[in-house]
Amino acid sequence: MTALWITNVRLEKGFIYENEQITGTSTEICHLKIEAGKIAEISLLAPDSNENQLDAKQKLLLPSLRDMHIHIDKTYYGGPWKACTPITNGIFTRLEEEKELLPKLLPTAQERAEKMIELYLENGHTHIRTHCNVDPVIGLKNLEATVNALKKYEDVLTYDIVAFPQHGLLRSGSVQLIRDAMKNGATLVGGVDPATVDRNIEKSLHTIFEIAAEHNKGVDIHLHDPNSLGAFTFERMADYTKEAGMAGRATISHGIALADLSGEALAEMAAILKEQEIDVTTTIPINRTTIPVPALDRYGIPVSVGHDSITDHWSPFGTGNTIQKLGTLAESFRMIDEYSLSSVLKFATGGITPLNKAGERVWPKVGDDATMMLVDATCSAEAIARRAPVESLFFKGNKVESKRTELNIINS
Amino acid sequence: MPKSHWLTNIKLETGYLKDEKGVYTTKTELFHLKIEDGKVIEKQSSGYEISKNENTVDGRGFLALPSFKEMHNHLDKTYLSLDWKACRPVKNLEERLRYEAMELEELAPTARQRASKMIELLLSKGSTHIRTHVNIDPYIGLKNLEGVREALEDYSDKLTFEIVAFPQHGLLREHVIPLMKEAMRSGASIVGGLDPAGIDRNIEKSLYEVMNLSTEFDADIDIHLHDGGHVGLYTIDKFAEMIEEAKWHNRAAVSHAFCLGEVPVPQAEEMAERLNELGMSVMSTIPITKSLPPIELLDRKGVNIYLGCDGFYDSWGPFGTGDLLEKVTRYGELYRKSDEISLAQSLKWATGGPVPLNKDGEMSWPLEGEEANLVLVDASCSAEAVARTPKREAVIFRGKVVAGQLT
Numbered sequence: 001m002t003a004l005w006i007t008n009v010r011l012e013k014g015f016i017y018e019n020e021q022i023t024g025t026s027t028e029i030c031h032l033k034i035e036a037g038k039i040a041e042i043s044l045l046a047p048d049s050n051e052n053q054l055d056a057k058q059k060l061l062l063p064s065l066r067d068m069h070i071h072i073d074k075t076y077y078g079g080p081w082k083a084c085t086p087i088t089n090g091i092f093t094r095l096e097e098e099k100e101l102l103p104k105l106l107p108t109a110q111e112r113a114e115k116m117i118e119l120y121l122e123n124g125h126t127h128i129r130t131h132c133n134v135d136p137v138i139g140l141k142n143l144e145a146t147v148n149a150l151k152k153y154e155d156v157l158t159y160d161i162v163a164f165p166q167h168g169l170l171r172s173g174s175v176q177l178i179r180d181a182m183k184n185g186a187t188l189v190g191g192v193d194p195a196t197v198d199r200n201i202e203k204s205l206h207t208i209f210e211i212a213a214e215h216n217k218g219v220d221i222h223l224h225d226p227n228s229l230g231a232f233t234f235e236r237m238a239d240y241t242k243e244a245g246m247a248g249r250a251t252i253s254h255g256i257a258l259a260d261l262s263g264e265a266l267a268e269m270a271a272i273l274k275e276q277e278i279d280v281t282t283t284i285p286i287n288r289t290t291i292p293v294p295a296l297d298r299y300g301i302p303v304s305v306g307h308d309s310i311t312d313h314w315s316p317f318g319t320g321n322t323i324q325k326l327g328t329l330a331e332s333f334r335m336i337d338e339y340s341l342s343s344v345l346k347f348a349t350g351g352i353t354p355l356n357k358a359g360e361r362v363w364p365k366v367g368d369d370a371t372m373m374l375v376d377a378t379c380s381a382e383a384i385a386r387r388a389p390v391e392s393l394f395f396k397g398n399k400v401e402s403k404r405t406e407l408n409i410i411n412s
Numbered sequence: 413m414p415k416s417h418w419l420t421n422i423k424l425e426t427g428y429l430k431d432e433k434g435v436y437t438t439k440t441e442l443f444h445l446k447i448e449d450g451k452v453i454e455k456q457s458s459g460y461e462i463s464k465n466e467n468t469v470d471g472r473g474f475l476a477l478p479s480f481k482e483m484h485n486h487l488d489k490t491y492l493s494l495d496w497k498a499c500r501p502v503k504n505l506e507e508r509l510r511y512e513a514m515e516l517e518e519l520a521p522t523a524r525q526r527a528s529k530m531i532e533l534l535l536s537k538g539s540t541h542i543r544t545h546v547n548i549d550p551y552i553g554l555k556n557l558e559g560v561r562e563a564l565e566d567y568s569d570k571l572t573f574e575i576v577a578f579p580q581h582g583l584l585r586e587h588v589i590p591l592m593k594e595a596m597r598s599g600a601s602i603v604g605g606l607d608p609a610g611i612d613r614n615i616e617k618s619l620y621e622v623m624n625l626s627t628e629f630d631a632d633i634d635i636h637l638h639d640g641g642h643v644g645l646y647t648i649d650k651f652a653e654m655i656e657e658a659k660w661h662n663r664a665a666v667s668h669a670f671c672l673g674e675v676p677v678p679q680a681e682e683m684a685e686r687l688n689e690l691g692m693s694v695m696s697t698i699p700i701t702k703s704l705p706p707i708e709l710l711d712r713k714g715v716n717i718y719l720g721c722d723g724f725y726d727s728w729g730p731f732g733t734g735d736l737l738e739k740v741t742r743y744g745e746l747y748r749k750s751d752e753i754s755l756a757q758s759l760k761w762a763t764g765g766p767v768p769l770n771k772d773g774e775m776s777w778p779l780e781g782e783e784a785n786l787v788l789v790d791a792s793c794s795a796e797a798v799a800r801t802p803k804r805e806a807v808i809f810r811g812k813v814v815a816g817q818l819t
Contacts, residue, residue: 021501081796084750085435286700287746316755316799317745331731332700338498341730382496385730 069306078115218249230257270299450810484720523559605635644671662691
């Protein structure tokens with residue numbers, strides 16, 4: 001494979017200080033040699049004109065993005081507009097709806113999932129963690145559609161599929177289905193509110209971890225239960241993680257109760273989670289208190305953002321634009337100065353930012369995967385605050401292009 | 413543009429449909445609108461044959477929405493058109509104000525250029541009316557007012573505007589009242605004010621001077637009120653009392669009004685009734701870091717609510733898009749408006765009132781005789797537009813395409 005030079009790439013170089021305060025970010029124009037999917041050289045000198053080249057036109061290079069919580073198997077995205085129906089019985093309104101809706105959506109499930117993946121690519125993502133309904137209504141059919149859709153994109157992104165018992169692991173008797181899902185393409189065991197949905201915290205958690213151990217996979221559990229109930233569930237989840245020897249392989253999604261903790265109680269909870277290296281995903285909701293992302297980050301809990309929905313029967317809102325989501329995160333926590341803004345990027349890159357706290361370039365380095373994006377901004381902080389458009393995306397050295405061009409034309 | 417023309421093939425909402433389960437969808441049909449002297453003078457269904465010698469502009473089947481009103485901005489403060497700059501970390505409001513003061517002179521020479529960029533942005537997102545506040549303070553005097561006024565005048569064939577003389581650094585400081593008077597003679601049309609308690613430290617005198625200025629210049633009023641809780645509520649109460657005394661009905665607005673979301677509901681309701689009696693308005697920027705004034709409660713009581721983007725890309729805030737429709741999307745998300753009619757009716761916050769269908773599903777826009785101010789989007793209905801924030805394909809002001817394109 002011949003090497004490719006991506007020329008005129010803007011890389012962050014360091015912070016600019018005024019009176020010991022960070023007031024800006026300095027950048028430099030570099031040229032990157034890409035070989036075998038990796039960054040082989042970073043040079044200030046332009047390559048020979050006979051080399052294979054791609055001009056980045058001084059756009060800013062950033063690590064590509066990860067959506068760590070989405071449901072690509074049940075979306076209206078790509079189909080006709082549909083609002084939500086008014087809620088009459090909380091979450092159970094939506095579960096009831098799924099009995100009719102899921103079979104109706106099934107024939108177009110894979111197509112919609114693919115359109116959603118395309119939306120993610122347009123917005124600079126190279127990793128998607130999707131939850132996928134596994135329930136008595138739809139069985140493993142949504143999983144099949146999800147696996148088929150993602151397989152088509154294996155050359156441009158990585159992914160995880162969480163076997164998600166949306167209607168309750170115990171409540172809907174989905175234990176065997178989840179086991180089957182783990183043999184059919186799911187890579188993580190899911191769960192939802194062991195208390196409110198399953199009505200048996202211990203049995204629910206026990207079963208989730210048992211299935212995970214059987215298949216040597218991690219877990220990612222939806223936990224919306226608030227306050228002390230949510231906190232108790234986190235603690236038990238940490239206990240089970242420890243017992244199963246699964247440190248670093250368990251994720252709390254939503255973790256709404258974390259928003260109800262503060263001060264000592266939050267510090268104690270963070271210590272419990274940190275010990276088991278449990279990470280957290282959040283959608284940065286604006287209609288309820290958002291979990292304290294910056295505090296969790298300071299305590300060393302990895303936090304990742306996800307869109308959850310782009311438009312479905314749960315919510316008509318959603319954009320798939322993670323840079324926008326990071327902007328909302330920054331706005332929510334009043335992170336308005338250069339350093340804070342630039343640091344927010346890590347919540348969508350698995351922790352990577354071009355500069356470390358001391359302002360030294362830690363990304364990209366020679367030897368790193370050439371998985372990255374070019375955005376129209378002069379620095380990370382500007383990209384986040386002003387919602388920079390993603391100009392191009394690279395996965396392991398290859399420029400990512402849409403696979404659906406023809407189909408999209410036919411559909412429109 | 414010829415004197416009259418037809419805007420053809422635009423999608424208008426014609427009613428709500430209810431299915432057997434009580435779920436609503438929106439009906440639409442294609443129409444042709446005849447526009448003359450900037451007004452809609454005739455509305456015909458798409459089957460109507462337009463005579464060959466009339467001029468036409470093809471609306472390409474896009475959905476038409478009433479254009480938007482940006483009711484709270486600070487055109488003088490934005491960094492737009494200059495290099496990127498984040499906000500300085502500061503300890504408190506005092507330091508933020510000091511930092512702004514330091515920067516004002518540096519920014520003054522580019523006021524017209526920066527304001528123009530903001531106007532372009534707002535226009536491209538569908539606003540054809542802008543109410544901007546402009547600093548009138550001891551540091552900058554009238555310099556920013558001049559630049560902003562010139563910029564707005566440059567666009568006077570594309571939008572309407574109002575300028576509020578805004579005493580950002582306090583009204584009761586030395587020299588400010590004479591400056592405010594000068595501003596009112598130099599292009600400002602509305603008297604502004606700011607936190608009579610928090611900034612001016614004299615609620616009654618601050619409001620009294622605002623009233624004085626407004627009666628002297630026969631001008632409307634729009635005061636910034638960030639003061640929270642009961643001190644904010646008392647300020648609005650006192651303001652209302654003065655409005656009543658001066659018989660300044662339908663001429664006063666309170667911007668931000670976080671306090672209304674911070675007091676017990678019965679008190680907020682009582683105040684809402686009072687605001688309604690006096691025809692006072694509330695302007696909100698739909699913040700996610702402050703308490704929101706209770707928009708639904710105020711609306712139920714008949715108070716006029718308008719939205720704005722506030723100043724952005726400036727020393728106060730690095731976030732923003734200039735998109736009123738996105739503000740409504742955010743409103744919908746905040747208040748969990750997710751069904752067809754709730755989403756569709758929320759559009760009124762962006763338009764300052766008009767919506768294509770009223771709550772009963774009757775066509776209430778566009779009507780013959782109204783100004784032809786429209787935003788065209790690729791969406792199936794208003795509800796979709798509110799939820800999905802589609803791109804603005806074209807913005808039409810008084811019959812003329814002023815942003816985007818239709819060809």
